[in-house]
Amino acid sequence: MMRVPFVAGNWKMNTTVTEAEELVYDMLDRLDRVEGVEKVLCPPFVALVSINMMLRGSSIKLGAQNMHFETLGAYTGEISPLMLGELCEFVILGHSERRWYFGETDEMINKKVKVALSHGLKPIFCVGERLEENEAGKTREVIDRQVMAALDDVSPTHDLVIAYEPVWAIGTGRAASGEQAAVTIKFIRSILAKLWNRDIAQDLRILYGGSVTSNNIAEFISQPEIDGALVGGASLKAEDFLGIVTQTAEIKYPHLPSPFKGEE
Numbered sequence: 001m002m003r004v005p006f007v008a009g010n011w012k013m014n015t016t017v018t019e020a021e022e023l024v025y026d027m028l029d030r031l032d033r034v035e036g037v038e039k040v041l042c043p044p045f046v047a048l049v050s051i052n053m054m055l056r057g058s059s060i061k062l063g064a065q066n067m068h069f070e071t072l073g074a075y076t077g078e079i080s081p082l083m084l085g086e087l088c089e090f091v092i093l094g095h096s097e098r099r100w101y102f103g104e105t106d107e108m109i110n111k112k113v114k115v116a117l118s119h120g121l122k123p124i125f126c127v128g129e130r131l132e133e134n135e136a137g138k139t140r141e142v143i144d145r146q147v148m149a150a151l152d153d154v155s156p157t158h159d160l161v162i163a164y165e166p167v168w169a170i171g172t173g174r175a176a177s178g179e180q181a182a183v184t185i186k187f188i189r190s191i192l193a194k195l196w197n198r199d200i201a202q203d204l205r206i207l208y209g210g211s212v213t214s215n216n217i218a219e220f221i222s223q224p225e226i227d228g229a230l231v232g233g234a235s236l237k238a239e240d241f242l243g244i245v246t247q248t249a250e251i252k253y254p255h256l257p258s259p260f261k262g263e264e
Protein backbone atom coordinates (compact mmCIF):
# COMPACT_ATOMS: atom_id res chain seq x y z
CA MET A 1 0.00 0.00 0.00
CA MET A 2 1.37 3.39 -0.96
CA ARG A 3 1.49 5.89 1.88
CA VAL A 4 -0.23 9.11 0.79
CA PRO A 5 1.84 12.06 2.00
CA PHE A 6 0.21 14.03 4.79
CA VAL A 7 0.73 17.63 5.90
CA ALA A 8 -1.17 19.10 8.83
CA GLY A 9 -1.10 22.62 10.24
CA ASN A 10 -1.42 22.86 14.01
CA TRP A 11 -2.39 26.46 14.67
CA LYS A 12 -2.18 25.97 18.45
CA MET A 13 -3.65 28.86 20.51
CA ASN A 14 -3.43 31.36 17.64
CA THR A 15 -6.01 33.23 15.53
CA THR A 16 -9.37 34.64 16.46
CA VAL A 17 -12.27 33.25 14.43
CA THR A 18 -11.98 36.19 12.03
CA GLU A 19 -8.24 35.69 11.61
CA ALA A 20 -8.72 31.96 11.13
CA GLU A 21 -11.27 32.59 8.37
CA GLU A 22 -8.93 35.07 6.70
CA LEU A 23 -6.05 32.61 6.76
CA VAL A 24 -8.20 29.88 5.20
CA TYR A 25 -9.52 32.34 2.63
CA ASP A 26 -5.93 33.25 1.64
CA MET A 27 -4.90 29.69 0.89
CA LEU A 28 -8.09 27.78 0.13
CA ASP A 29 -8.02 27.71 -3.69
CA ARG A 30 -4.31 27.10 -4.06
CA LEU A 31 -4.18 24.47 -1.32
CA ASP A 32 -7.22 22.74 -2.75
CA ARG A 33 -5.46 22.29 -6.09
CA VAL A 34 -2.47 20.40 -4.69
CA GLU A 35 -3.27 16.76 -5.30
CA GLY A 36 -1.70 13.61 -3.91
CA VAL A 37 -1.14 15.09 -0.44
CA GLU A 38 -3.62 14.82 2.40
CA LYS A 39 -3.94 18.39 3.71
CA VAL A 40 -5.32 19.03 7.17
CA LEU A 41 -5.91 22.27 9.08
CA CYS A 42 -6.20 22.20 12.86
CA PRO A 43 -7.51 25.60 14.01
CA PRO A 44 -8.66 26.39 17.57
CA PHE A 45 -11.97 24.81 18.68
CA VAL A 46 -13.96 28.04 18.34
CA ALA A 47 -13.14 28.30 14.61
CA LEU A 48 -14.03 24.69 13.74
CA VAL A 49 -17.66 25.40 12.83
CA SER A 50 -16.98 28.19 10.36
CA ILE A 51 -13.83 26.61 8.90
CA ASN A 52 -15.78 23.38 8.43
CA MET A 53 -18.23 25.34 6.27
CA MET A 54 -15.46 27.06 4.32
CA LEU A 55 -13.77 23.73 3.53
CA ARG A 56 -16.91 21.96 2.30
CA GLY A 57 -16.49 20.72 -1.26
CA SER A 58 -12.71 21.16 -1.08
CA SER A 59 -9.97 18.54 -0.71
CA ILE A 60 -8.79 20.10 2.56
CA LYS A 61 -9.65 18.32 5.79
CA LEU A 62 -10.21 19.54 9.29
CA GLY A 63 -8.71 18.44 12.60
CA ALA A 64 -9.03 19.49 16.23
CA GLN A 65 -6.05 20.01 18.53
CA ASN A 66 -7.27 18.05 21.54
CA MET A 67 -10.29 16.25 22.94
CA HIS A 68 -11.59 14.88 26.23
CA PHE A 69 -11.88 11.12 26.63
CA GLU A 70 -15.46 11.14 27.90
CA THR A 71 -18.24 11.48 25.35
CA LEU A 72 -20.46 13.81 27.41
CA GLY A 73 -21.22 14.90 30.95
CA ALA A 74 -20.18 17.27 33.72
CA TYR A 75 -16.69 18.20 32.48
CA THR A 76 -16.83 21.99 32.37
CA GLY A 77 -14.81 23.49 29.57
CA GLU A 78 -14.05 20.23 27.76
CA ILE A 79 -14.80 19.18 24.19
CA SER A 80 -15.90 15.63 23.44
CA PRO A 81 -15.45 13.21 20.53
CA LEU A 82 -19.19 13.39 19.87
CA MET A 83 -18.93 17.16 19.33
CA LEU A 84 -15.87 16.87 17.13
CA GLY A 85 -17.33 14.00 15.13
CA GLU A 86 -19.77 16.39 13.41
CA LEU A 87 -17.00 18.74 12.36
CA CYS A 88 -13.64 17.02 11.96
CA GLU A 89 -12.02 13.96 10.52
CA PHE A 90 -8.83 14.22 12.61
CA VAL A 91 -7.79 15.07 16.15
CA ILE A 92 -4.28 15.74 17.43
CA LEU A 93 -3.64 13.68 20.57
CA GLY A 94 -0.69 13.51 22.93
CA HIS A 95 0.94 16.72 21.73
CA SER A 96 3.93 17.54 23.93
CA GLU A 97 2.36 20.87 24.94
CA ARG A 98 -0.61 18.91 26.30
CA ARG A 99 1.73 16.48 28.04
CA TRP A 100 4.06 19.06 29.61
CA TYR A 101 1.86 22.14 30.20
CA PHE A 102 -1.39 20.38 31.00
CA GLY A 103 -0.22 17.20 32.68
CA GLU A 104 -1.56 14.70 30.17
CA THR A 105 -0.34 11.24 31.00
CA ASP A 106 0.24 8.24 28.74
CA GLU A 107 -2.83 6.70 30.34
CA MET A 108 -5.05 9.67 29.44
CA ILE A 109 -3.69 9.67 25.90
CA ASN A 110 -4.47 5.96 25.60
CA LYS A 111 -8.09 6.65 26.64
CA LYS A 112 -8.30 9.48 24.12
CA VAL A 113 -6.91 7.35 21.27
CA LYS A 114 -9.44 4.61 21.99
CA VAL A 115 -12.44 6.90 22.25
CA ALA A 116 -11.44 8.89 19.16
CA LEU A 117 -11.21 5.73 17.08
CA SER A 118 -14.49 4.39 18.41
CA HIS A 119 -16.20 7.63 17.31
CA GLY A 120 -14.69 7.60 13.82
CA LEU A 121 -12.12 10.33 14.53
CA LYS A 122 -8.60 9.69 13.23
CA PRO A 123 -5.90 10.51 15.78
CA ILE A 124 -2.75 12.36 14.79
CA PHE A 125 -0.87 10.90 17.71
CA CYS A 126 2.30 12.73 18.79
CA VAL A 127 5.42 11.35 20.43
CA GLY A 128 8.78 12.91 21.16
CA GLU A 129 11.59 13.08 23.65
CA ARG A 130 12.69 16.13 25.66
CA LEU A 131 16.16 17.64 25.32
CA GLU A 132 17.52 16.05 28.50
CA GLU A 133 16.18 12.68 27.42
CA ASN A 134 17.79 13.11 24.00
CA GLU A 135 21.10 14.11 25.55
CA ALA A 136 20.99 11.17 27.94
CA GLY A 137 20.58 8.79 24.98
CA LYS A 138 17.04 7.91 26.05
CA THR A 139 15.18 8.80 22.86
CA ARG A 140 14.24 5.22 21.97
CA GLU A 141 13.23 4.34 25.50
CA VAL A 142 10.91 7.36 25.69
CA ILE A 143 9.35 6.85 22.27
CA ASP A 144 8.85 3.14 22.93
CA ARG A 145 7.06 3.89 26.19
CA GLN A 146 4.87 6.59 24.61
CA VAL A 147 3.82 4.43 21.65
CA MET A 148 3.24 1.26 23.67
CA ALA A 149 1.21 3.10 26.32
CA ALA A 150 -0.96 5.07 23.89
CA LEU A 151 -1.73 2.03 21.76
CA ASP A 152 -2.25 -0.37 24.65
CA ASP A 153 -5.35 -2.45 23.97
CA VAL A 154 -5.94 -0.67 20.63
CA SER A 155 -6.62 -2.99 17.66
CA PRO A 156 -4.52 -2.51 14.55
CA THR A 157 -6.03 0.31 12.49
CA HIS A 158 -5.24 2.33 9.41
CA ASP A 159 -7.09 5.31 10.93
CA LEU A 160 -4.02 6.54 12.75
CA VAL A 161 -1.28 8.98 11.84
CA ILE A 162 1.77 9.31 14.07
CA ALA A 163 3.85 12.46 14.41
CA TYR A 164 7.40 12.33 15.74
CA GLU A 165 7.95 15.72 17.34
CA PRO A 166 11.12 15.99 19.42
CA VAL A 167 10.22 18.49 22.17
CA TRP A 168 13.55 20.33 21.75
CA ALA A 169 12.71 21.05 18.11
CA ILE A 170 9.24 22.52 18.68
CA GLY A 171 9.06 26.28 18.26
CA THR A 172 12.82 26.62 18.72
CA GLY A 173 13.95 27.05 15.12
CA ARG A 174 16.22 24.11 15.83
CA ALA A 175 14.76 21.33 13.70
CA ALA A 176 16.10 17.78 13.80
CA SER A 177 18.05 16.76 10.71
CA GLY A 178 16.18 14.76 8.08
CA GLU A 179 18.41 11.83 8.86
CA GLN A 180 17.86 12.00 12.62
CA ALA A 181 14.09 12.17 12.12
CA ALA A 182 14.14 9.27 9.64
CA VAL A 183 16.07 7.05 12.06
CA THR A 184 13.55 7.61 14.85
CA ILE A 185 10.60 7.17 12.48
CA LYS A 186 12.05 3.87 11.34
CA PHE A 187 12.29 2.90 14.98
CA ILE A 188 8.59 3.79 15.47
CA ARG A 189 7.75 1.45 12.56
CA SER A 190 9.67 -1.33 14.30
CA ILE A 191 7.59 -0.80 17.46
CA LEU A 192 4.39 -0.98 15.39
CA ALA A 193 5.61 -4.13 13.65
CA LYS A 194 6.13 -5.82 17.03
CA LEU A 195 2.94 -4.50 18.61
CA TRP A 196 0.65 -5.02 15.58
CA ASN A 197 2.20 -6.41 12.43
CA ARG A 198 4.70 -5.68 9.71
CA ASP A 199 2.11 -4.69 7.10
CA ILE A 200 0.44 -2.06 9.21
CA ALA A 201 3.82 -0.75 10.32
CA GLN A 202 4.65 -0.16 6.67
CA ASP A 203 1.22 1.31 5.82
CA LEU A 204 0.84 3.95 8.54
CA ARG A 205 1.88 7.51 7.85
CA ILE A 206 4.54 8.86 10.22
CA LEU A 207 5.23 12.59 10.14
CA TYR A 208 8.03 14.77 11.42
CA GLY A 209 7.19 17.92 13.41
CA GLY A 210 9.37 20.61 14.99
CA SER A 211 10.41 23.90 13.36
CA VAL A 212 9.37 22.77 9.87
CA THR A 213 9.29 25.63 7.35
CA SER A 214 9.13 25.99 3.59
CA ASN A 215 12.93 26.33 3.72
CA ASN A 216 13.65 22.97 5.35
CA ILE A 217 10.68 20.76 4.38
CA ALA A 218 12.63 19.26 1.46
CA GLU A 219 15.18 17.78 3.83
CA PHE A 220 12.46 15.80 5.62
CA ILE A 221 10.26 14.89 2.69
CA SER A 222 13.15 13.55 0.65
CA GLN A 223 13.59 10.84 3.30
CA PRO A 224 11.48 7.85 2.18
CA GLU A 225 10.64 7.02 5.83
CA ILE A 226 9.05 10.43 6.43
CA ASP A 227 5.53 10.75 5.07
CA GLY A 228 4.86 14.40 5.79
CA ALA A 229 4.89 17.06 8.47
CA LEU A 230 2.98 18.42 11.42
CA VAL A 231 3.62 22.13 11.14
CA GLY A 232 3.19 24.71 13.91
CA GLY A 233 4.38 28.29 13.40
CA ALA A 234 4.80 28.08 9.63
CA SER A 235 1.20 26.89 9.20
CA LEU A 236 0.02 30.35 10.32
CA LYS A 237 1.43 31.94 7.18
CA ALA A 238 -0.45 31.06 4.00
CA GLU A 239 2.58 31.26 1.69
CA ASP A 240 4.77 29.16 3.99
CA PHE A 241 2.17 26.47 4.47
CA LEU A 242 1.44 26.35 0.74
CA GLY A 243 5.16 26.08 0.06
CA ILE A 244 5.42 23.14 2.44
CA VAL A 245 2.47 21.32 0.86
CA THR A 246 3.56 22.05 -2.72
CA GLN A 247 7.13 20.89 -2.12
CA THR A 248 5.79 17.74 -0.48
CA ALA A 249 3.84 16.93 -3.67
CA GLU A 250 6.81 17.78 -5.90
CA ILE A 251 9.31 15.68 -3.97
CA LYS A 252 7.09 12.66 -3.35
CA TYR A 253 5.84 12.59 -6.98
CA PRO A 254 8.81 13.78 -9.06
CA HIS A 255 7.45 12.50 -12.38
CA LEU A 256 4.04 14.10 -12.38
CA PRO A 257 3.24 17.19 -14.48
CA SER A 258 2.87 20.63 -12.95
CA PRO A 259 -0.94 20.93 -12.65
CA PHE A 260 -0.67 18.10 -10.21
CA LYS A 261 1.61 20.27 -8.12
CA GLY A 262 -0.99 22.96 -7.85
CA GLU A 263 0.72 25.53 -10.01
CA GLU A 264 -1.23 28.41 -11.46
Ligand code: 13P
Nearest residue numbers: 010170171210211232233
Ligand atom coordinates in the same frame (compact mmCIF):
# COMPACT_ATOMS: atom_id res chain seq x y z
P1 13P B 1 6.61 24.42 15.27
O1 13P B 1 6.47 24.05 13.80
O2 13P B 1 6.14 25.80 15.56
O3 13P B 1 7.96 24.09 15.77
O4 13P B 1 5.58 23.46 16.06
C1 13P B 1 5.58 22.11 15.78
C2 13P B 1 4.42 21.50 16.46
O5 13P B 1 4.37 21.40 17.67
C3 13P B 1 3.32 21.01 15.62
O6 13P B 1 2.40 20.28 16.35
